[in-house]
Amino acid sequence: MSEIKRMDLEYSQLDSDRMRINVGPQHPSTHGVLRLEVEVDGEIVTEVVPHLGYLHRSFEKHCERMTYQQIIPYIDRMDYISAMNNEWPYVMALEKMLDIKVPEKVEYLRVIVSELNRIANHQIAVATFGLDAGAFTPFLFYFRDREYIIWILEKLSGARLLYNYFRVGGMAADIYPTFKQEVLDVVAKVRKTNAEIMNLLIYNSIFIKRTAHVGILTPEVAINYGCSGPVLRGSGVAHDLRRDEAYSVYDRFDFEVPVGKGEVGVVGDSWNRNMVRVNEMEQSCRIIEQAIAQMPDEGDVTALIPKRIKIPKGEVYMRAENPKGDLGFYIVSNGTDKPERLKARGASFVNLSVIPEISKGYMFADLILILGSIDIVLGEVDR
Amino acid sequence: MSPQEIYEKLKKDFGDLVTELVDVPQTDPYIRVQPSAVFDICHSLRDDAGLEFDYLMSLSGTDLGEQLGVVYHLYSMHHRHKIVIKTEVSKENPLVPSVERLWRSADWHEREAWDLLGIRFDGHHNHIRILLPYDWEGHPLRKDYQAPETYHGMKVS
Amino acid sequence: MEKTNFIWDMFGTNIWTVLAVISLPLLFVLVYALIAILAELKVSAWIQERVGPMRTGPYGILQPIAEVVKLIQKEDITPDLSSKLLYNLAPFIIFTGAYAAFAVIPFSEAFVPAGIDVGLFYVFAIGSISAMGIVMGGWASNNKYSLMGAMRSVSQLISYEIPAALAVLSIVVLASSMNMQEISRAQTGWFWNWFIFGGPGDWTKVWVVPFTLALAITYFIASLAETNRVPFDIPEGESELVAGFHTEYSGMKFAMFFFAEYANMFVVAAILTTIFLGGWNSPFGDFMQGPWWGAMWFISKSFFIVLIQIWIRWTLPRYRVDQLMYLGWKVLLPVALVCFLAISLFVMIK
Numbered sequence: 001m002s003e004i005k006r007m008d009l010e011y012s013q014l015d016s017d018r019m020r021i022n023v024g025p026q027h028p029s030t031h032g033v034l035r036l037e038v039e040v041d042g043e044i045v046t047e048v049v050p051h052l053g054y055l056h057r058s059f060e061k062h063c064e065r066m067t068y069q070q071i072i073p074y075i076d077r078m079d080y081i082s083a084m085n086n087e088w089p090y091v092m093a094l095e096k097m098l099d100i101k102v103p104e105k106v107e108y109l110r111v112i113v114s115e116l117n118r119i120a121n122h123q124i125a126v127a128t129f130g131l132d133a134g135a136f137t138p139f140l141f142y143f144r145d146r147e148y149i150i151w152i153l154e155k156l157s158g159a160r161l162l163y164n165y166f167r168v169g170g171m172a173a174d175i176y177p178t179f180k181q182e183v184l185d186v187v188a189k190v191r192k193t194n195a196e197i198m199n200l201l202i203y204n205s206i207f208i209k210r211t212a213h214v215g216i217l218t219p220e221v222a223i224n225y226g227c228s229g230p231v232l233r234g235s236g237v238a239h240d241l242r243r244d245e246a247y248s249v250y251d252r253f254d255f256e257v258p259v260g261k262g263e264v265g266v267v268g269d270s271w272n273r274n275m276v277r278v279n280e281m282e283q284s285c286r287i288i289e290q291a292i293a294q295m296p297d298e299g300d301v302t303a304l305i306p307k308r309i310k311i312p313k314g315e316v317y318m319r320a321e322n323p324k325g326d327l328g329f330y331i332v333s334n335g336t337d338k339p340e341r342l343k344a345r346g347a348s349f350v351n352l353s354v355i356p357e358i359s360k361g362y363m364f365a366d367l368i369l370i371l372g373s374i375d376i377v378l379g380e381v382d383r
Numbered sequence: 384m385s386p387q388e389i390y391e392k393l394k395k396d397f398g399d400l401v402t403e404l405v406d407v408p409q410t411d412p413y414i415r416v417q418p419s420a421v422f423d424i425c426h427s428l429r430d431d432a433g434l435e436f437d438y439l440m441s442l443s444g445t446d447l448g449e450q451l452g453v454v455y456h457l458y459s460m461h462h463r464h465k466i467v468i469k470t471e472v473s474k475e476n477p478l479v480p481s482v483e484r485l486w487r488s489a490d491w492h493e494r495e496a497w498d499l500l501g502i503r504f505d506g507h508h509n510h511i512r513i514l515l516p517y518d519w520e521g522h523p524l525r526k527d528y529q530a531p532e533t534y535h536g537m538k539v540s
Numbered sequence: 541m542e543k544t545n546f547i548w549d550m551f552g553t554n555i556w557t558v559l560a561v562i563s564l565p566l567l568f569v570l571v572y573a574l575i576a577i578l579a580e581l582k583v584s585a586w587i588q589e590r591v592g593p594m595r596t597g598p599y600g601i602l603q604p605i606a607e608v609v610k611l612i613q614k615e616d617i618t619p620d621l622s623s624k625l626l627y628n629l630a631p632f633i634i635f636t637g638a639y640a641a642f643a644v645i646p647f648s649e650a651f652v653p654a655g656i657d658v659g660l661f662y663v664f665a666i667g668s669i670s671a672m673g674i675v676m677g678g679w680a681s682n683n684k685y686s687l688m689g690a691m692r693s694v695s696q697l698i699s700y701e702i703p704a705a706l707a708v709l710s711i712v713v714l715a716s717s718m719n720m721q722e723i724s725r726a727q728t729g730w731f732w733n734w735f736i737f738g739g740p741g742d743w744t745k746v747w748v749v750p751f752t753l754a755l756a757i758t759y760f761i762a763s764l765a766e767t768n769r770v771p772f773d774i775p776e777g778e779s780e781l782v783a784g785f786h787t788e789y790s791g792m793k794f795a796m797f798f799f800a801e802y803a804n805m806f807v808v809a810a811i812l813t814t815i816f817l818g819g820w821n822s823p824f825g826d827f828m829q830g831p832w833w834g835a836m837w838f839i840s841k842s843f844f845i846v847l848i849q850i851w852i853r854w855t856l857p858r859y860r861v862d863q864l865m866y867l868g869w870k871v872l873l874p875v876a877l878v879c880f881l882a883i884s885l886f887v888m889i890k
Contacts (some may be wrong), residue, residue, distance in 0.1 A: 021684050028782060043688075043861055053514040060499070061523055097409050097876055134770060134858025140588040200855070207857045223437050223460055226488025239460060314409025317441060317456045317467065330443045330454065333409070341524075345441040345456075345492075353491045364688075365860045369778045382514060 007286045018046060021364075025054045029132050029368050032378030035354070036367075043363045048356045063342040067307045068094060068168065071342070076162035078346060079380040081124055082085035084117035084153065084191075085322045087166035090329050092247060093318035097311050097333060100169045106297035107249045109171055111291045112183060113153060115284040119190055120149045121323035122277040122284075123127050125230075125375040129274050130201045132372035133210050138201040145193045149185045152179070169304035180292050187285045194281055203264075203279060211274065212265025215370035219268070225354040229325025229347050230280065231374055234260040234273030241321035253290045255283045270373035277375070280323075324348050324375055346380035386412040389466050392434070397424055405469075421453075421470050422480035422506070428457060428466070429485050435461050439486035444496035446526050448454060451477045451502050472502065474476070481507040487521035499524040546650040546831065556657055561653050565642040575803040575843075577604040580850050587854045611798075614791035620790065623680040630677030631789065631796035637669030638803035645810045646721045648820050650831035659720040660708050663811060664701065667766070670800065671697045674775070677797075679786035689784025692861055693775030696765055699868040700772075706876035707755040710883045711815040714739050714748070720811075724819030731823035734872035736816040741890075748886050750880040756816045758876050760845075763808035765868065767801065770853040774861050809845035810838070817841050 021038045024030040033054035039047040059078065063071050075090050076083035087109060127142035155176055165172050191379060201207055217227070222235040232239055240257040242250040258279035260272030294369035311333035319328035325347025326344050334340040351374050359367045384392075390404040393414065400420035405539035406412040416424050428436045445452040455468040472479055481504035483489045493504040494513040501522035504510060511517060521528055530539055547564075551557045581603060585592025595601035618627060644659035647653040656662060671694050678690020714872035715723045716737060726740060727733050736756045738745035765772035767799075786797045813819060818841075819836030828837070859867065 019684060029780065053512075053516070056514045058523060129856065134773070136584075137588050137854050144589060151545065156498050200880065203858070204857060206859060209863055210857060210860055221487075224487050226439055226486065237460065244463060311638045314407070315411065316409070317411055319440065326440065328441050328456070330441055330456065332445060340444045341443070343441065343443040343445075345443075349491065350488055353488065357487075363860060363862065365774075 021369075026372050029372065031128065032374055032381075034352075034371075034378055034381070036371075038364070038367065040364050043365075045359055045362055045364055045367050047352070048359050048367065050352060050355060052352075053382055055378045057383065059344065059383040060342055062265060063339055065338065067277065067337045068311065068339065071339070073162065073164045075344075076164055077379055078344060078383055079322065079324060079327070079377050081377050082117045082121040082323045083161065083163050084113045084165060085121070085320070085334070086327060088114055088248075089318045089320035089322075089327050090331075091166045091168055092320065093316045093329050093331050094168045094311065096318060097314055097316055097331070098168065098306070098309070100304060100306075102169055102304060103299050103301065104249075105112055105296050106170050106301050106304075108295035109175065109301060110166070111249060111253075112288055112295070113156065113165065115288045115291070116149050116152060116183065116186070118323045119238065119281050119284050120146045122230075122281050123149075123322070124188075125277050126197070126201075129211075129369070129372040129375070132368050133207055135201055135204070135207065141193055141197065141200075145186075148189055152182055152186060153319050155179075155182075161370060167302070167305045168309055169306060171301040174301050175206060180295075183288060183292055187288055188283055190281060194278060197278070201312060202275065207325075208264050208271060210365075211269065211271040211369055211373070213269050214265075214362060214366045215270045215273075215373060216266060217268040217273075217358050221357060222268070222354070225357065226350045227325065227354055228350065229322065230273055230276040231325060231351045231354070233258065234276045234373075235268035236260050236262075241319060241326060245319075247320060249291075250287075252294065253287045255287050258283060269360070270369050273373045308337060310335070311339075311359070319345070322347055324377065325351055325378070328379075342379075344383060346383065348374075348376040348378075348380040349383075352376050352381055384462070385465055386414070387436065388416050389428075389464075392431075393424060395425070396427060400424070401483055411465075411467050413469045415469050415471075418453075418470045418472045418479050421455075421468075422482060422485075424468065425455065425482045425485050428468070433462075435459050436466065437461065437486075439482070439488045439492075440465075442482075442489050442496065443494035444500035444502045446500060446524060446525070447471065448526065450474060451500060453479050453496065453502060455482070477502045478505055479503070480505050483507050498522070501525065545652065545655065549650070564651075565645070565653055566639065568647075569639065569642065569799070569803050569806070572806055572843075573799050574604040574608070574798070575888065576802045576805065576846060576850075579847065580853075583847065584854045585851045587851070590835060597761070607866035608795065611795040612792055614794075616791040616793065617788070619682055623682070626676045627788075628793070630673045630680060631793040631800075632673075633676060634670045634673035635800040635803070636795045637666060637673060638800040640666045640669070642803075643806040644720055645807070646724050646814060646819055648831045648835035649721070649724070651835065652721055655719065660712060660718045660719045660723075660811070660815070662746050663807070664705055664708070666829075667804075667807075668697070668701070668802070674785050677789070681785070681788040683788050685781045685783075686785050686787045689775045689781045689787070693768065693785055696768070696772065696775060696864060696868075699865060700762040700765035700872070702874040703758050703868065703872035704766060706880050707759035707762070708811070708815060710751070710755055710876075710880045711735050713880075713884050713887050714752075715815075716887075720819070724814055724821065727818040727821050728829075729821070730825045731818065734816060734818040734821075734823075744890065746881055751882045751886075754875055755879045755883075756812070757878070758770050758872050759812060759816070760848075760874060762868075763812065763853065764849065765864065767804045767808055767849075769805065769849050771856040771859050772864055773853075774864055775860055792859040805846050805849055806842060810851070811843055813838060813841040838844045882888050 018039050018041050023038050024035040025033040035051040037049040075086045079086050123146045127139040128136040143203040154160050157163040217235050219235045219237045222232050236259050238257045238259050243257055258276050260267045265271045313335045315332040317330045319326045328345035330343040331339055332341040359370045393401045400417045402415040428434050436459045438458040438460050440456040440458050443454045450471045452471045458465050469508050492505055496502045498512040498514050547557050547561055582592045593603040596602040596606045641663050643654040644662050674693045675690045678686040710717050715726045733740040738749040738752050768775050820838040822829045
């Protein structure tokens, strides 16, 4: 931090014109159609104004005209990187309102697919973060591995990206015979690549120079801005709904909640946020291994799925730990088969709002890295 | 603290401004408050010992037919308890005090509620649309919303 | 003119031989650029456990030709509000700057296009022309990203020219010549006569070996920065500046930048080869020594350096602009200066 401050002082002595640059909506590293209006003083960022809405698809308005089952594929399209995780809080909210207790096997299957999807999401997040820093090779290493995860999810659900796999009261399809073995193989692959990436990217001295002490987010600011997921944990706040609220069967697994420790840089900087994701992949691997071991073989995952869903009057806010943070659904039911109001509180939307706060005073190149370390997906920001 | 305890504490401090505690099946228990007192109540919810709701999970606007509603979902990182605060305003004058100064996460949520439902937040520092174009007319999440035929000469469908 | 050119030896000096001498390096640059593009594609593929392009020709070896054909066919876009003359001129100036440096590169003991006595000085002088082209292109594009890229690029070029020049100067002191052919000739013999190992001489040269080694590394790092290669590709830093100074260029003009970059890569590799790695000399004394073998040695040594550049590109992330300046001014420059003084002292005492 001291380095940054010194730079600030020196530059403030100079009287120079400020330049406004539009970063996006078409730019290689805004991770989608985000537009940042950036004011720079030479290379120093003095102001960032995000402009959203380039991917706004009226998700909430659409939901009011669709039955509860029809909404599930739409939810996939919010955070399209981790579609499995997205569906879970929604389905969970409806199950809570309908008072359905899903079978054990379904719970374990949900844990496994969600954790697999979490690994896939973090792989993309770390990979694109490396790409923002200019390292291309880790990106492809991760994409190679992600393919194996996608193959498993494809065999389960029939889709590679937008799965539409969760159902109220169950899952769309049962597992296939070699499922467990394939999942364990993938876990081994994920671990191997992560060990490789540690040397290639994470502890690379240039990468550390670029990301440590950059975009420092203090825990107070993070909580006040409503940050969640790795962004909040990178600031040292051990908040993980899988442990704190222990929905589903997460209370049966032994896993840690990785937080930013500041082993490199300081707690809350971009390096630590990224490191949380790398560590979470390992924790997800542990959860998957335990879930595979505990998962019952018998049981029909489709047995309890109701044909028609009519939710009794009421309203529920349900959130779950998504790879990007807390994804919450506020569902108001008016007693019919369509929701009266459905509000999605996307983690990316809230996490992105902290960008203007933490990127001031850093260099223009740092802004891109800070944005990368937040790990947003515009489908969820704009909905 | 349980919702009942929170309600009693708020009732003691704010009297009639806190209307009721609703705890019915299929619903998260919520406290209904008068719109004019939203900021003060939220302030005490955030800062009072024992409450310390430092995390605004979600702020949603709703169209209740006759009225517009604003729902605050609060969480405390410290005590790990939750509460839902609800308030209702008329459609003619939908003015609610902004809680953006308490929780910065409310900034974009309030802009979204203004954008999609037309609820105005008093005291918000940057009260502009967020998801729709800045010159869009109307608030689409209202039940009586009619989509315009064209936008800058482009067909809207 | 010195007899260092087999074409003039064979056919005398007339307009046709001059044209031949000029166009021989051009032919070489074109062929080399195609090979370098293929190498970049394939090496990156191997590093990333891919197979790379496989469809055009056997193992995709015709891919660079396809890329060039694609670039030729593309629409040539000139932004409306750009400064047209400068915008159109810039790519050619940059390529000229890169190509002009080939004039003094000693490909073999029997071929150097122009064997002038101040060859190294000339290379550095002519290398700065591309900085002019970059500013021209960046400013004339009327694009903020281009302008920022151009400014970064020039500051980088200037900063890194100093350590590079100091490294070269030290070797000039050791060889007491600026003629690249002379420098190559001084390193004849086994590979321990190369300047990276202190140059020719008796055992006293062990005192300078650490300095020459450090200089070779310094020069290599500085040359990466001068050619805008990773980890110093900040002027074109894709993640922030889209494509830097050539954001607005398309089609053939973009291809010119592309060729100039690859030509520059070869130029710096060739200088490194000449002053540190013995130029066209065989590493094993008289074994495979001679004009034709010399060209082979020279090109393969240079190409090896180019391969290292490619290897680094696909391994490392990118520096930030202030960190780059820090490295240039506060690390490389003092190192180069100390080495230069030490070598000068050594030469004086000897």
